[in-house]
Amino acid sequence: MTALAVLAAAFARIGLGAFGGGLATIPFIHHELVLIHGWLTEREFAEVVSLAQMTPGPVALNAATYVGYRIGGFAGALVATIAVAAAPLTLVAAAAWLISRASGRPKDRLDRIQKALRPVTAAMVLSAFWMVSRPIVEDRRLWFFTLAVFGLSRFNFFKNYPQLLLLAAGGAGIIFLR
Amino acid sequence: MNYSGKTPESGGPSPAGVFFLFLRLGALTFGGGIVMMGLLEKEMRNSGRFQPEEIIDMMVLATSFPGPIAVNLALLAGVKMAGVPGAAAAVTGTILPPFLTILFLAKLLMLYINHPLVSSFFTGAGCAVVVIVGGVVCSMLKIAFSGGWKDVAVVGLVSVILLALGLHPFIAVAVGTAVRLLLGGVRSP
Numbered sequence: 001m002t003a004l005a006v007l008a009a010a011f012a013r014i015g016l017g018a019f020g021g022g023l024a025t026i027p028f029i030h031h032e033l034v035l036i037h038g039w040l041t042e043r044e045f046a047e048v049v050s051l052a053q054m055t056p057g058p059v060a061l062n063a064a065t066y067v068g069y070r071i072g073g074f075a076g077a078l079v080a081t082i083a084v085a086a087a088p089l090t091l092v093a094a095a096a097w098l099i100s101r102a103s104g105r106p107k108d109r110l111d112r113i114q115k116a117l118r119p120v121t122a123a124m125v126l127s128a129f130w131m132v133s134r135p136i137v138e139d140r141r142l143w144f145f146t147l148a149v150f151g152l153s154r155f156n157f158f159k160n161y162p163q164l165l166l167l168a169a170g171g172a173g174i175i176f177l178r
Numbered sequence: 179m180n181y182s183g184k185t186p187e188s189g190g191p192s193p194a195g196v197f198f199l200f201l202r203l204g205a206l207t208f209g210g211g212i213v214m215m216g217l218l219e220k221e222m223r224n225s226g227r228f229q230p231e232e233i234i235d236m237m238v239l240a241t242s243f244p245g246p247i248a249v250n251l252a253l254l255a256g257v258k259m260a261g262v263p264g265a266a267a268a269v270t271g272t273i274l275p276p277f278l279t280i281l282f283l284a285k286l287l288m289l290y291i292n293h294p295l296v297s298s299f300f301t302g303a304g305c306a307v308v309v310i311v312g313g314v315v316c317s318m319l320k321i322a323f324s325g326g327w328k329d330v331a332v333v334g335l336v337s338v339i340l341l342a343l344g345l346h347p348f349i350a351v352a353v354g355t356a357v358r359l360l361l362g363g364v365r366s367p
Contacts, residue, residue, distance in 0.1 A: 118355055
């Protein structure tokens, strides 16, 4: 397989694994990009997650564009982004079509699956938390810094604009963490 | 406010109108699908062309299937607004702003990622990511644990599969969902 095909397959799998929203996708991104393919180191992975939180769009999509670009330039970015979106969209389109032909409301049919997915999604986000906090656990200097950021995050202003919290923490990092 | 600038009687927005609606939503939604869901719901309610049940069903469908929620939602809402061209327009509009943003930043980052200023910026920002993800973990665990010991057991099981055994997350999702369904008690109230 060519590099672009490998890239497309990896991001199609990430797209198909994106159950329950952005942060729950992080274990899939980590597994495919860091563990299986080695396209990102742990540190680069943490940088991609930070970047995704600062910019618009779902984390899976952001990771696809970024890693795709690094591996295959513009073509790589395009292929990875399309793969991560198109794979699940085919499923959703098929499901929407099937449900529109069946009687009854989809809500009643999907309610059980949604409820069963709830603890699964929670565990995925918990694992994501472990993955992004590992570099900080290893560096004692960052414990206090993180505690200070946690203090900032209690302010309503940063609750409403979490991406500004990221920028503020990054700015403080330039000053205090060199 | 109407997303197309047209009145409801004129038969709904053109694919171009749908494209620009989702371009706007795509550019403004930091933090992914859940945020976009709220904005889109407001737009659709205000347009007066959709039944409340129709909107809820769309949200359920978008979140029950894999895929970035924002993209799923764009497909489903786009189809309802302007057919298949509408769906294509909506998906393209949603993807384009994050795609262009990251493309621009990726070029810069590849040049400067090893610069000490850039790497200490990301070290600091990484601490904020931990704080933000930690907050989401707390509220998700609270919701999940309100379902009782069965949910707690599944959270534990999935975490072990992912973190201790290091298996592919697909296995974790499949096993976790199956076990939760087998334990029972997930019928609608």
